[in-house]
Amino acid sequence: MSGHEGVIEFEGVGHAYGDRVVLEGIDLTLTERRVAFVGLNGSGKSTLARMINGLVLPTSGRVRVDGLDPAESGAAVRRKVGFVFTNPDSQIVMPTAGEDVAFSLRRSGLSRSERARRAAEVLAEHGLDGYADHPAHQLSGGQKQLLALCGMLVLDPDVLVCDEPTTLLDLRNKRRFVELLGRLRQRVVLVTHDLDLLDDFERVVVIDDGRVVADDEPAPAVKYYRDLVR
Amino acid sequence: MPASRSASPAADLATTVVLAAFIAVLGIFPGIYVGGSGVPIVLQNMGPLIAGAMIGARRGVASVVLLLVLVAIGLPLLSGGRGGLAPFAGPSSGFLFGWILSALVTGLIAQRALGSARPGSRFLILLLAAFAGLVADYVLGIGWLTVYLGDFRAALVGSLVFVPGDLVKVVVTALVATVVHRALPGRFAASPARTR
Amino acid sequence: MTPLGLYVPGGSLLHRLPAGAKFLGMLVLVTVTVLLGSPVALGAVCAVVALGYPLARIPWNRVWPLLRTLLLLAVVIGVLQTWLLDARSAGVTVLRLVSALGAASLFTFTTRIDDVVAAIERALGPLQRFGVRPDRIGLLVGLTLQAVTTLSGIAASVREAARARGAERSVVAFAVPFLVRTLKHADELGDALAARGEGDHR
Known part of the structure; x- marks a missing residue:
């Protein structure tokens, strides 16, 4: 990908729940293939990530993905943006791995058998070959998160937002998951606490108390963050 | 994880599906042994009351209907692993259909009265809501049983055995719902924006 | 879709009947029992339903719990109705109950959940124009x-x-x-x- 698809723009974005301000004055244009949001719990980084696919709408300012505003064209934006959450158990919605991936294709107009075939293909491409008929709840934590990722990748989005996808995984599965992210053609926005997974990223945005406090390459940004939390 | 927005179709769907599953799991899970009785009490018929009290009439009714449909198509989701069409054809099937009415009545009372209630009176409102839901279930259940037996008195007497246990469940429902409403406020769809 | 369920795998005539047709057949049977008032005729219907079980090769360990429930119901309701009304109407009620529950369980034992779902989706198909999404x-x-x-x-x-x-x-x-x-x-x-x-x- 050349970086022309899935450009994400935040323009004076703010968000408040009642009186509680969680984000304020965010101006960012994300054109890099690998971007990470780093920050403490409650810093607002998750809320910012959720704005990319319109799960949360800003209370001030604008968000645009490829020029589309999620507030106006939520459905169109969600077709461009895939989202992986922290807890794989709540992302797997159907009883078997194959059915779960095929769920994403329910409105594709493909026949049932074609949907099942596409699902099995995507599973096979990402290390879950032969698991299509496997009960989803019997997968390991790492496999479940892979399955959640497959449920998004089968739709071939331009952007993949991952909200702390490795928090519940062991170290090996963390590494494996991030390696896999590195190979994807998609633009990836990763929200994370795992600072040692960021080496291959092009840009790291540090968010603290609802504001961008650093925006740099991984090494200086991570150093800034470590100083911040010390 | 903070997120606030008005109830979306996806959130409605998820709530309905998960509460239907909740009622099923209350039945699948072996009963809890209370006191020294040695007889497990089956919690499943608390489910429709809890659904109404927690998520309101509309989604509560939807979750009960969904559960009953799944039972009817052959899934053993009723307590004791019962399922299929037979439970809907038997003499006590009125109590099963009554669950829909329970969720409706409990939900309507809870969502109307709870919003404006002082925190101190919430338990009483939920107690009333759950009790009314139980009565609604009995009306349908005893009505159907009367048709089956051809005698109202017999139907009434036959159902009285369950009254003490069910009254305890009404109290437990109200207790649980009061605590959980306090822990997770703003569960009714009517609330404009919820914070969690 | 699911290994969970009450379905008993098999290849009998009852298993092979389409779910929709089987369901309609069961409805007809139950309606007939409501219309019939003679214990002899109702007994015959019960016998037909009972014959369905060996025909579908339902194993004994599945039949027994059902039979136990039916016996219990029959005794309780039979005694109650004999006492309240008379033996004849008690017999009619019990036979109706046994044939309806027997037929309903037979449907559930011989029909895959996926097939029931597919049949419902087909039956609701005409409602699509009213916004129903089968x-x-x-x-x-x-x-x-x-x-x-x-x-x-x-x-x-x-x-x-x-x-x-x-x-x-x-x-x-x-x-x-x-x-x-x-x-x-x-x-x-x-x-x-x-x-x-x-x-x-x-």
């Missing part, structure tokens, strides 16, 4: 079954926690955390469904 039925079944699996796991861990605190006999100590985690799961599932485009095409 394809949602299968989806709802899958979503709910997955939620049952997830919540079973949650219930088990909540129970363990209650036991660890010596509160395994308290319904409230089980129900409160179970319900809280259930509702949180509903919230997360709602977000996941929204991210996967649920509710975007209305």
